Amino acid sequence: MNFQILLLALVTGSSLGCAAVGPNYSGTPPSNGDLIASWPSAAAEHAGPAMLAEEPAQTWWRQIDDTALDELMSRAVTANYDLRIAAANIESARAILASVSTRRRPSVDVGASVEERRNSSALTVIMNSHDALPSTSSGVFGANLSWEIDLFGRVRRSIEAASAELGSLEAVRNGVMVAVLAEVARAYVDFRGSQLRLDVARQNVAVQEQTLELVAVLLEEGAATELDAARARTQLLTSRARIPALDARSRADVNRLTTLTGQPPGALDTTVAAWQPLPELAKLPDFVAVGSPADLMRRRPDIEAAERALAAASARIGVATADLFPTVSFGASVGAGAAPLSGLIDAGAPFFALGPSITWNVFDRAGIYANIRQADSNAAANLARYEATVTRALEEVDTAISAYRNERLARLQLSEAVESSRLAANLARLRYREGVEDFLDVLDAERNLLVVEDQLAVSGIKVAQNLIDIHLALGGGWQALTPAAHQPYQVN
Numbered sequence: 001m002n003f004q005i006l007l008l009a010l011v012t013g014s015s016l017g018c019a020a021v022g023p024n025y026s027g028t029p030p031s032n033g034d035l036i037a038s039w040p041s042a043a044a045e046h047a048g049p050a051m052l053a054e055e056p057a058q059t060w061w062r063q064i065d066d067t068a069l070d071e072l073m074s075r076a077v078t079a080n081y082d083l084r085i086a087a088a089n090i091e092s093a094r095a096i097l098a099s100v101s102t103r104r105r106p107s108v109d110v111g112a113s114v115e116e117r118r119n120s121s122a123l124t125v126i127m128n129s130h131d132a133l134p135s136t137s138s139g140v141f142g143a144n145l146s147w148e149i150d151l152f153g154r155v156r157r158s159i160e161a162a163s164a165e166l167g168s169l170e171a172v173r174n175g176v177m178v179a180v181l182a183e184v185a186r187a188y189v190d191f192r193g194s195q196l197r198l199d200v201a202r203q204n205v206a207v208q209e210q211t212l213e214l215v216a217v218l219l220e221e222g223a224a225t226e227l228d229a230a231r232a233r234t235q236l237l238t239s240r241a242r243i244p245a246l247d248a249r250s251r252a253d254v255n256r257l258t259t260l261t262g263q264p265p266g267a268l269d270t271t272v273a274a275w276q277p278l279p280e281l282a283k284l285p286d287f288v289a290v291g292s293p294a295d296l297m298r299r300r301p302d303i304e305a306a307e308r309a310l311a312a313a314s315a316r317i318g319v320a321t322a323d324l325f326p327t328v329s330f331g332a333s334v335g336a337g338a339a340p341l342s343g344l345i346d347a348g349a350p351f352f353a354l355g356p357s358i359t360w361n362v363f364d365r366a367g368i369y370a371n372i373r374q375a376d377s378n379a380a381a382n383l384a385r386y387e388a389t390v391t392r393a394l395e396e397v398d399t400a401i402s403a404y405r406n407e408r409l410a411r412l413q414l415s416e417a418v419e420s421s422r423l424a425a426n427l428a429r430l431r432y433r434e435g436v437e438d439f440l441d442v443l444d445a446e447r448n449l450l451v452v453e454d455q456l457a458v459s460g461i462k463v464a465q466n467l468i469d470i471h472l473a474l475g476g477g478w479q480a481l482t483p484a485a486h487q488p489y490q491v492n
């Protein structure tokens with residue numbers, strides 16, 4: 001085969017797209033099929049009637065019905081530091097993909113060199129060291145072309161891997177957004193809950209101050225003892241001691257919100273930090289739409305990230321396998337060179353070179369096979385990681401739904417307990433005033449009232465948090481908002 005036939009065969013083979021070595025990734029693995037198919041019925045059996053097969057709302061935080069939370073969500077998506085880091089990582093992956101994609105095309109290098117030289121006559125034995133050799137000049141101007149002909153798919157598999165890694169990072173960015181939205185909602189509910197618990201504690205302090213005043217009046221009338229007064233004072237001081245801790249917790253929650261929204265501490269003091277009640281639990285849904293398992297796999301960014309990582313690992317097997325075969329390149333160079341420099345215009349100054357080259361690692365097959373085994377093991381690990389991610393997603397959804405449903409039931413019981421405890425405290429104070437009951441009964445009733453009211457407030461926080469956990473497990477929210485854009489680094 002002469003040179004022209006060989007070149008035509010190489011170029012034609014590359015353009016027609018010879019089969020790339022390594023496994024061809026066929027999409028989402030069919031693993032976990034039985035588990036996914038049985039999930040809706042199993043989840044409904046354990047979680048109760050708290051789930052619907054409808055597509056969940058993308059802007060799920062609007063169920064809490066709080067405009068301040070809506071503003072915080074929008075702010076977090078544009079200013080959160082973790083989202084900005086994820087955006088920068090995506091831009092880096094895009095640059096890597098663009099760099100790898102250029103290997104499909106020929107690369108051309110242009111160069112030029114000009115040199116003025118005079119050798120040392122003292123280093124030449126046959127010459128007098130006092131005589132000077134004449135100076136010479138030379139110049140070379142040329143262009144070199146190189147092109148790897150992708151006969152065995154090394155370049156194509158590298159592009160597949162880089163593209164899949166980019167998709168994985170985009171899914172990771174979406175996962176970061178889901179986590180940020182959930183964390184903002186959690187911090188907001190925690191903050192409102194801390195304010196509610198603080199209000200409950202202050203109201204109980206006010207009631208216990210009235211009790212202490214009652215004891216003081218009865219003490220003057222001889223109907224109470226110093227022991228009653230000491231006990232009432234102790235109860236009041238103990239209740240007051242709860243307030244600083246709750247106040248510190250409230251401050252920590254609002255500071256967490258400022259950090260999540262990319263602001264310094266104190267930025268929300270005049271807006272969000274103003275007292276507002278915990279979102280009304282009556283407005284929270286009794287039933288939560290969770291969609292189908294297929295929808296869950298589509299929404300959950302961590303599942304998509306794991307699937308894209310598996311696709312990249314599969315392509316890396318092809319890259320490693322391609323080392324078993326020769327690398328065929330086509331090169332060409334053209335230019336002009338002359339010494340002295342004035343000879344560049346002579347007829348003999350131009351030069352060119354043209355032809356293919358083959359590089360084949362024939363003697364290190366053991367090392368190549370080791371690299372293939374390593375790539376295959378990485379793909380197996382990524383497959384197991386994908387399956388674990390799917391299983392964990394189903395677990396998180398089921399657990400969150402069960403927790404939401406059962407906490408709502410618990411809160412109903414606590415609401416009734418608060419009413420009973422408040423009635424008991426009022427009756428105890430009345431009977432003590434009439435001299436029918438001992439003061440210990442008053443203290444016990446007031447202590448129980450404070451405990452139960454605080455438990456009710458904590459339960460309200462948990463209900464809202466469990467609703468947030470459901471939507472975090474469902475992987476929603478990132479579709480409804482535009483993520484933070486990449487901000488290139490600028491050097492002043």
